[in-house]
């Protein structure tokens with residue numbers, strides 16, 4: 001068995017990617033942010049304060065004949081960007097891309113932080129990280145993919161995120177036609193709940209890869225490519241107008257600049273992010289100053305290969321072999 005779901009950028013900056021998920025009986029369709037950097041499936045619901053839920057599609061367990069309250073269970077999560085949410089837990093049927101898990105923990109939000117209140121294009125997150133990262137207490141719950149894995153043709157999924165176009169999350173199979181190059185595999189470290197891996201080196205503008213390894217995570221829920229300052233500086237030293245903008249909390253440059261590419265080695269292959277993907281968006285509508293898709297990870301303490309990097313590749317999240325595959329596209 002397999003599943004295949006389309007995913008779409010939420011806005012002109014590809015800030016996040018929206019994937020529709022069916023929950024309950026009859027189906028309640030919610031737009032969720034699939035997040036390989038976390039392990040909770042949580043939703044805006046009939047239990048979310050009305051003032052917070054305004055503008056969001058919500059899940060009503062009372063309207064689902066297959067919903068069951070998970071007695072005594074609660075959850076609470078705080079993300080790296082200091083956004084947060086918490087609540088109680090139901091189990092219900094959850095279908096993604098035509099594949100159904102009959103009894104999935106659906107975490108209902110009774111509290112959401114302002115970042116989520118304001119982000120009305122999504123109704124929650126679907127975590128695709130490792131189960132160890134799930135926040136439900138007293139007993140951690142499995143992710144949708146973990147519940148699905150044993151029934152899928154192969155215990156893996158792929159992410160094919162695109163700039164301003166429809167992409168896909170495929171479950172149980174690899175559509176190699178989505179890639180231009182071979183898939184390079186490297187071990188994945190799931191001990192922290194994320195998909196951790198090590199790139200063997202990097203280069204700017206098509207130069208030869210150096211041998212400075214970069215350890216980080218593959219995170220579909222993070223917009224940017226966040227790396228160490230020495231890498232960020234090595235890149236922007238090639239961008240004449242680049243400067244750190246305190247108000248923007250990042251490196252900005254003239255939108256007219258022809259940005260160099262950024263490449264990294266992984267699993268014996270090389271992934272090259274075209275400069276065009278690193279020119280993310282004007283800092284404000286109509287501005288000629290643009291915000292960089294590559295920024296510093298110094299404040300976070302972990303390197304994150306977010307959507308800016310993922311858009312350059314077909315990425316295989318292979319749970320069965322505890323490995324990550326990367327192919328140029």
Ligand SMILES: O=C([C@@H]1CCCNC1)N1CCCCC1
Pocket residue numbers: 035036037038078079080081194219220221222300302304
């Ligand atoms: O909270 C996050 C991210 C936030 C954006 C969405 N993905 C999960 N973490 C990943 C990096 C280390 C800290 C935890």
